[in-house]
Amino acid sequence: xxxxxxxxxxxxxxxxxxxxxxxxxxxxxxxxxxxxxxxxxxxxxxxxxxxxxxxxxxxxxxxxxxxxxxxxxxxxxxxxxxxxxxxxxxxxxxxxxxxxxxxxxxxxxxxxxxxxxxxxxxxxxxxxxxxxxxxxxxxxxxxxxxxxxxxxxxxxxxxxxxxxxxxxxxxxxxxxxxxxxxxxxxxxxxxxxxxxxxxxxxxxxxxxxxxxxxxxxxxxxxxxxxxxxxxxxxxxxxxxxxxxxxxxxxxxxxxxxxxxxxxxxxxxxxxxxxxxxxxxxxxxxxxxxxxxxxxxxxxxxxxxxxxxxxxxxxxxxxxxxxxxxxxxxxxxxxxxxxxxxxxxxxxxxxxxxxxxxxxxxxxxxxxxxxxxxxxxxxxxxxxxxxxxxxxxxxxxxxxxxxxxxxxxxxxxxxxxxxxxxxxxxxxxxxxxxxxxxxxxxxxxxxxxxxxxxxxxxxxxxxxxxxxxxxxxxxxxxxxxxxxxx
Amino acid sequence: xxxxxxxxxxxxxxxxxxxxxxxxxxxxxxxxxxxxxxxxxxxxxxxxxxxxxxxxxxxxxxxxxxxxxxxxxxxxxxxxxxxxxxxxxxxxxxxxxxxxxxxxxxxxxxxxxxxxxxxxxxxxxxxxxxxxxxxxxxxxxxxxxxxxxxxxxxxxxxxxxxxxxxxxxxxxxxxxxxxxxxxxxxxxxxxxxxxxxxxxxxxxxxxxxxxxxxxxxxxxxxxxxxxxxxxxxxxxxxxxxxxxxxxxxxxxxxxxxxxxxxxxxxxxxxxxxxxxxxxxxxxxxxxxxxxxxxxxxxxxxxxxxxxxxxxxxxxxxxxxxxxxxxxxxxxxxxxxxxxxxxxxxxxxxxxxxxxxxxxxxxxxxxxxxxxxxxxxxxxxxxxxxxxxxxxxxxxxxxxxxxxxxxxxxxxxxxxxxxxxxxxxxxxxxxxxxxxxxxxxxxxxxxxxxxxxxxxxxxxxxxxxxxxxxxxxxxxxxxxxxxxx
Numbered sequence: 001x002x003x004x005x006x007x008x009x010x011x012x013x014x015x016x017x018x019x020x021x022x023x024x025x026x027x028x029x030x031x032x033x034x035x036x037x038x039x040x041x042x043x044x045x046x047x048x049x050x051x052x053x054x055x056x057x058x059x060x061x062x063x064x065x066x067x068x069x070x071x072x073x074x075x076x077x078x079x080x081x082x083x084x085x086x087x088x089x090x091x092x093x094x095x096x097x098x099x100x101x102x103x104x105x106x107x108x109x110x111x112x113x114x115x116x117x118x119x120x121x122x123x124x125x126x127x128x129x130x131x132x133x134x135x136x137x138x139x140x141x142x143x144x145x146x147x148x149x150x151x152x153x154x155x156x157x158x159x160x161x162x163x164x165x166x167x168x169x170x171x172x173x174x175x176x177x178x179x180x181x182x183x184x185x186x187x188x189x190x191x192x193x194x195x196x197x198x199x200x201x202x203x204x205x206x207x208x209x210x211x212x213x214x215x216x217x218x219x220x221x222x223x224x225x226x227x228x229x230x231x232x233x234x235x236x237x238x239x240x241x242x243x244x245x246x247x248x249x250x251x252x253x254x255x256x257x258x259x260x261x262x263x264x265x266x267x268x269x270x271x272x273x274x275x276x277x278x279x280x281x282x283x284x285x286x287x288x289x290x291x292x293x294x295x296x297x298x299x300x301x302x303x304x305x306x307x308x309x310x311x312x313x314x315x316x317x318x319x320x321x322x323x324x325x326x327x328x329x330x331x332x333x334x335x336x337x338x339x340x341x342x343x344x345x346x347x348x349x350x351x352x353x354x355x356x357x358x359x360x361x362x363x364x365x366x367x368x369x370x371x372x373x374x375x376x377x378x379x380x381x382x383x384x385x386x387x388x389x390x391x392x393x394x395x396x397x398x399x400x401x402x403x404x405x406x407x408x409x410x411x412x413x414x415x416x417x418x419x420x421x422x423x424x425x426x427x428x429x430x431x432x433x434x435x436x437x438x439x440x441x442x443x444x445x446x447x448x449x450x451x452x453x454x455x456x457x458x459x460x461x462x463x464x465x466x467x468x469x470x471x472x473x474x475x476x477x478x479x480x481x482x483x484x485x
Numbered sequence: 486x487x488x489x490x491x492x493x494x495x496x497x498x499x500x501x502x503x504x505x506x507x508x509x510x511x512x513x514x515x516x517x518x519x520x521x522x523x524x525x526x527x528x529x530x531x532x533x534x535x536x537x538x539x540x541x542x543x544x545x546x547x548x549x550x551x552x553x554x555x556x557x558x559x560x561x562x563x564x565x566x567x568x569x570x571x572x573x574x575x576x577x578x579x580x581x582x583x584x585x586x587x588x589x590x591x592x593x594x595x596x597x598x599x600x601x602x603x604x605x606x607x608x609x610x611x612x613x614x615x616x617x618x619x620x621x622x623x624x625x626x627x628x629x630x631x632x633x634x635x636x637x638x639x640x641x642x643x644x645x646x647x648x649x650x651x652x653x654x655x656x657x658x659x660x661x662x663x664x665x666x667x668x669x670x671x672x673x674x675x676x677x678x679x680x681x682x683x684x685x686x687x688x689x690x691x692x693x694x695x696x697x698x699x700x701x702x703x704x705x706x707x708x709x710x711x712x713x714x715x716x717x718x719x720x721x722x723x724x725x726x727x728x729x730x731x732x733x734x735x736x737x738x739x740x741x742x743x744x745x746x747x748x749x750x751x752x753x754x755x756x757x758x759x760x761x762x763x764x765x766x767x768x769x770x771x772x773x774x775x776x777x778x779x780x781x782x783x784x785x786x787x788x789x790x791x792x793x794x795x796x797x798x799x800x801x802x803x804x805x806x807x808x809x810x811x812x813x814x815x816x817x818x819x820x821x822x823x824x825x826x827x828x829x830x831x832x833x834x835x836x837x838x839x840x841x842x843x844x845x846x847x848x849x850x851x852x853x854x855x856x857x858x859x860x861x862x863x864x865x866x867x868x869x870x871x872x873x874x875x876x877x878x879x880x881x882x883x884x885x886x887x888x889x890x891x892x893x894x895x896x897x898x899x900x901x902x903x904x905x906x907x908x909x910x911x912x913x914x915x916x917x918x919x920x921x922x923x924x925x926x927x928x929x930x931x932x933x934x935x936x937x938x939x940x941x942x943x944x945x946x947x948x949x950x951x952x953x954x955x956x957x958x959x960x961x962x963x964x965x966x967x968x969x
Binding site: 082094 | 685688690691722798811
């Protein structure tokens, strides 16, 4: 047996999501990405003496929404704590976070892992403020505090994942929930979502945990999968190399980063070097005291959640699980699909046209379909044209090509303006073509009469070719069958 | 003019007897004359005040509405932000730090047409009980220049006692308004925690810190509290309800009120202090109050509890003074760690460094349970003890300080210095409103204060007691002769 097969992975994720509130978590400075350095700052964000943090209610509400969306407990009492550490991007030299009374406790996230639905348990989720960013120049470093004070929600899972795919599917599901409840766009390039991954391995069948290592700051699902895979290999090799040592000596509790070039995890600091954060309750912010009514009201007003949409796609639209999760995991794609559906209720076909035909056609541009410019209604309209047999599937593909070229033109107009796309429904026009094919292929007629279906299909194909795809195959088959007797 | 109360000054200004300009000039002159010997002010805003006074006179001439504190000179403790002016906190670390914004309380004063005269001296970062530990110069007691005015708000206390201003703001974390008030014969008021916004007060112990006024009468305290005690959206711990109007209440009789005295706690006090306190109780009796014994057995633990919790909070509050964004950065520093270490070494005085280290220690994961957490639990018990006590009485009275003003440089042991706060800390632990009111003089010379404290939110009641008590007083003199 391969040495790796004897082991299993145990993974827990800490997902940091930046909430899209209008202002920062504790100040009225804009919570916005991409501006010139130090534009979106105020006295609170730069830690001026005497400045006080005031909790942003919108952030609290969004955290509650997330909690309700994952069926978690929202305690009536939660509070903030100071977490001390010195770093130039930390304006107060302490972070305001929630240590032992978080806003969200427990809950579960359902994710589709390679076609299988799995439920992942959440330990808790808490609110905290982000730090600024250091920028290194030749002879000095600058600090941009624009991000300082941005609201983060950190979602801490139980150590309940056992494969890189589990981890990425879970993280994607969390992202989808955030997007659906409108709490964050989770744009990873803009740093709106990052993951810390706790990885340990153990022999299959073991019920206790071995020491874990933490891979910090992953901002891509793919890289996260690679990092977990690499760490799995490293840890298993260490245990195999040191079969007699205590686990704690084999795998040191440490913080790692993932080197993408080498596809290896690299140690940042060991546990001995870890800071003592000296947590204690934040005296400047009164505890968050909620009422059950307040929480219930937020729960009642939740929009459709990813898993609910998924079920609707599978059960009502009869989409395949793969397609359903493909759509659901990309909220913008799914919303686009929803808009197209308003024009045409043939879900399966609309899904195919959106996710395969159109996404495929624009893939090279690197643009998301929602940004490409084709109104989603046009795709619904196109599918309707097919369903009503106004055009054939083959012509529809040409119409789609044209739609990509002219995103503002409706498929009906495209069809109307191009004589080649006019359907050939007049049997008198098709009949001569059938006669022509029959006269040119006496051998096939012979074969057909001898019971060869292939020959029949060949003849249909020849007729379709002459109509340049404009005739409905059904009509052609109908006429041909009559002629052949 | 300087012997007038703020209330009287304002009346005279409104009636046209004096101009704002004349008021400003008079008090600026007094500051100029006496500040060298007293060390009250770290900054005086001469030109600005004169301009402001001129504008105020013009405003009055035009018949425009005037604020509640029109023409009243007020000084600000130098740990409170006032945009465009330095906020040094009495520390070298903030030697060149210019406030980028104005504290809510100062904005309120300005909006009511008060004249902001300057910034007053203090123990560095408000850590101390003598105002000797300013990085600039010590403050002297106007009653005896060889003695300390108490602290940490000693600059404000001395300025009001010497009539350099009728009102000055201080801050009180463990007694920093009341103990110096007792030492200087002024009215020092520590409002209910949260009653005055802390926005713009450089934090020491966030869950204890309160801004409050020094004055020469309970009426002046009431007048300025009506302005200071407004809810503030920038301070999450700020009281959201307005109190009943203070001035309307102060004339109400105290007939039949019950005063609790924790005799067990006061026992240890020395001769004359105790004598003066008992005299004060006699005054209350004359006013128709009944004196009853109240039990506060846990109060004896208040000093260790306070020094654990306040230093814990301070150690994080002062962490921002790292030399990165503002403040003094050590020129020697080569690395990031050196910037942190050397800037603090150079910028902070010994007492501040000591408290930061103490606070860091009590919060460390290894020691947090036995120090910080235990102290928090005792704090909760003390809060409950007060709640029970107030079921039996209207207010509690104690001495303000265990002794009269001591000589400069006479208390070298920090633990002895910490005992200065013995009677004042309880109100900070429980967030109670408390005032020190003059109640006589030691050996006919140095002043002595009596302290009243009440339930959270009972600010109006405390000021009523203070005013009634003051009205029944007969002792002389209330102004040190040199400054009369």
